Amino acid sequence: MDHNTPNQAFNTTHLQAYGWNEHWEAQAQAVNAANNTHRTLVPARITAQFSHVYRVITNEGERLGTVAGRYQYEASGKGDYPAVGDWVMAELAPGDERVVIHALLPRKSAVSRKVAGSQPEEQVIGANIDFILLVNALNQDFNLRRIERYLTAAMGSGAQPVIVLTKADLCADPESMAEQTRAFIPDSVPVVVVSAARGEGRERLAPYLGQGMTVAVAGSSGAGKSTLLNWLSEADRMRVQDIREDDAKGRHTTTHRELFPIEGGALLMDTPGMRELQLWHADEGHEEAFSDIAALASQCRFRDCRHEREEGCAVLAALDSGELDRRRYNNYVKTGKEIAHQARKERIDQRSKERRSGTTAGRPRPTAKQMRSWEEE
Ligand SMILES: Nc1nc2c(ncn2[C@@H]2O[C@H](COP(=O)(O)OP(=O)(O)OP(=O)(O)O)[C@@H](O)[C@H]2O)c(=O)[nH]1
Numbered sequence: 399m400d401h402n403t404p405n406q407a408f409n410t411t412h413l414q415a416y417g418w419n420e421h422w423e424a425q426a427q428a429v430n431a432a433n434n435t436h437r438t439l440v441p442a443r444i445t446a447q448f449s450h451v452y453r454v455i456t457n458e459g460e461r462l463g464t465v466a467g468r469y470q471y472e473a474s475g476k477g478d479y480p481a482v483g484d485w486v487m488a489e490l491a492p493g494d495e496r497v498v499i500h501a502l503l504p505r506k507s508a509v510s511r512k513v514a515g516s517q518p519e520e521q522v523i524g525a526n527i528d529f530i531l532l533v534n535a536l537n538q539d540f541n542l543r544r545i546e547r548y549l550t551a552a553m554g555s556g557a558q559p560v561i562v563l564t565k566a567d568l569c570a571d572p573e574s575m576a577e578q579t580r581a582f583i584p585d586s587v588p589v590v591v592v593s594a595a596r597g598e599g600r601e602r603l604a605p606y607l608g609q610g611m612t613v614a615v616a617g618s619s620g621a622g623k624s625t626l627l628n629w630l631s632e633a634d635r636m637r638v639q640d641i642r643e644d645d646a647k648g649r650h651t652t653t654h655r656e657l658f659p660i661e662g663g664a665l666l667m668d669t670p671g672m673r674e675l676q677l678w679h680a681d682e683g684h685e686e687a688f689s690d691i692a693a694l695a696s697q698c699r700f701r702d703c704r705h706e707r708e709e710g711c712a713v714l715a716a717l718d719s720g721e722l723d724r725r726r727y728n729n730y731v732k733t734g735k736e737i738a739h740q741a742r743k744e745r746i747d748q749r750s751k752e753r754r755s756g757t758t759a760g761r762p763r764p765t766a767k768q769m770r771s772w773e774e775e
């Protein structure tokens with residue numbers, strides 16, 4: 399049987415639980431049609447990443463994988479490497495625990511950060527996310543500006559942001575807080591109130607937790623992300639605990655996964671990078687979050703207009719005429735300054751880290767020797 403006959407469906411019975419669908423089938427077929435090697439490639443999804451080793455789910459079950467030497471050779475930067483949530487095409491050698499990743503299927507969305515360094519590079523911290531839940535607590539930490547910043551950070555990714563206001567049980571009037579939030583952000587962004595600790599409001603999250611949907615969770619420390627994740631994956635966690643109890647030696651029988659299916663068929667993504675998502679994506683998101691101001695700015699007389707007191711500034715004119723809300727303009731300016739400040743801070747942190755460790759930014763590329771030994775394994 400010719401391994402790369404186009405249109406021959408892949409066997410993906412088990413991958414469907416990880417979000418496989420017709421879209422990915424078509425992408426995978428395209429890779430297969432272009433595959434002019436002797437290798438048989440099958441689809442797989444990245445469920446965890448440990449430096450340069452990946453955990454992947456294949457139709458044959460879970461495996462560890464590394465990228466092929468040629469993949470590494472052809473990658474033009476960190477952004478080309480697989481990340482959690484990515485669909486890849488891999489070679490599965492029978493009886494081998496390791497798979498070799500040969501191709502990345504084009505991403506539908508990517509949350510990424512810029513890795514500062516001598517040459518700033520994009521590093522993807524989560525791919526193919528449908529919804530990104532931005533978790534905020536309804537207690538004294540509640541802060542509309544922070545919500546706006548997270549929103550800005552998520553905006554350029556291609557994933558749909560959803561504001562989740564949690565700890566509703568600590569708030570006298572959660573609905574009015576939700577209304578305040580809605581008034582502050584674009585209409586297209588849903589705002590959902592829950593109490594994860596009390597298990598209240600799951601039905602409000604249901605629209606974002608459908609079969610095959612990939613859902614990431616981000617928010618500042620203490621906002622309630624773990625509690626939310628545990629609540630949403632409760633049934634699953636129980637199953638894991640049952641297995642643990644069955645294990646007479648009391649060993650840890652759970653494996654580290656950063657992408658896992660929950661009851662109802664959604665896939666939750668919980669990676670350290672996503673948790674820390676803050677202003678990383680802000681540069682690209684800023685324009686989009688303030689697209690109304692960006693549109694005005696395109697009409698300013700000077701291309702480098704700072705919209706402060708320049709002649710022929712369309713933004714200032716809109717402020718004067720009342721077309722542009724002053725509060726929104728102030729947010730735009732303030733967020734822009736914060737982004738610049740954060741970027742400076744990251745550059746400084748990164749430089750001092752580099753000085754300490756003598757290495758360059760980010761994940762080290764595997765050496766050619768390492769790559770050979772993996773491929774031989
Ligand atoms: N009352 C109440 N407390 C909550 C709720 N959700 C979380 N908490 C509490 O808030 C604290 C922080 O919650 P976590 O879920 O650990 O927050 P996190 O966002 O995962 O924090 P990091 O791990 O630091 O990123 C814990 O003490 C939780 O018990 C809630 O819905 N109601």
Ligand SMILES: [Zn+2]
Nearest residue numbers: 698703705711
């Ligand atoms: Zn201007």
